[in-house]
Amino acid sequence: MSLKAEEIKILIKKAIPDAEIDIIDTAGDENHYSATIKSKNFSGKSKIEQHKMVYKAIGDKMGNELHALALNTIEV
Amino acid sequence: MNEVTRNKIKELIEKDEVCLFMKGTPEVPQCGFSLAVSNVLKHLNVNFKGINVLEDNEIREGIKQYSDWPTIPQLYVKTKFVGGCDIVKEMFEKGDLQKLLNIK
Numbered sequence: 001m002s003l004k005a006e007e008i009k010i011l012i013k014k015a016i017p018d019a020e021i022d023i024i025d026t027a028g029d030e031n032h033y034s035a036t037i038k039s040k041n042f043s044g045k046s047k048i049e050q051h052k053m054v055y056k057a058i059g060d061k062m063g064n065e066l067h068a069l070a071l072n073t074i075e076v
Numbered sequence: 077m078n079e080v081t082r083n084k085i086k087e088l089i090e091k092d093e094v095c096l097f098m099k100g101t102p103e104v105p106q107c108g109f110s111l112a113v114s115n116v117l118k119h120l121n122v123n124f125k126g127i128n129v130l131e132d133n134e135i136r137e138g139i140k141q142y143s144d145w146p147t148i149p150q151l152y153v154k155t156k157f158v159g160g161c162d163i164v165k166e167m168f169e170k171g172d173l174q175k176l177l178n179i180k
Binding site for chain 2: 047048051052055060062063068069070071072
């Protein structure tokens, strides 16, 4: 099972429209990614809340189609 | 998640001050992310309890609901969910993890 970087971007954008997203396929297997996401919507939120926003955007694909997504969320 | 699982998780996080829900054990982690968090705690000489979710599927699925967090590893300190691998690493780099664990 795998998920393309573009699909992940689309899912995140849908939930966090102003997000600036950089995704790296760390293992080259469409299953382990690292993402840096910048958004105004993160401001005033804890890291846990910020990461949860991203996980919610990806929904149940997280942990299933997508094994690993390292996150770095940044408020702008 | 059923009540039995919820109580089991509650007992685990109340019993040990620092609990790491992980894939594998602190001695033999089965996933790079679990390894990373386990190594941070070892580096800080923290006495922690590793809970291998691969040995108990109800805990594995239950802990995700308990914390409303979809991935493993998950670190709990004093019954509170601290975060997954990225957050723990970031807190370690900033010194926030050391503060939380009262390490000078």
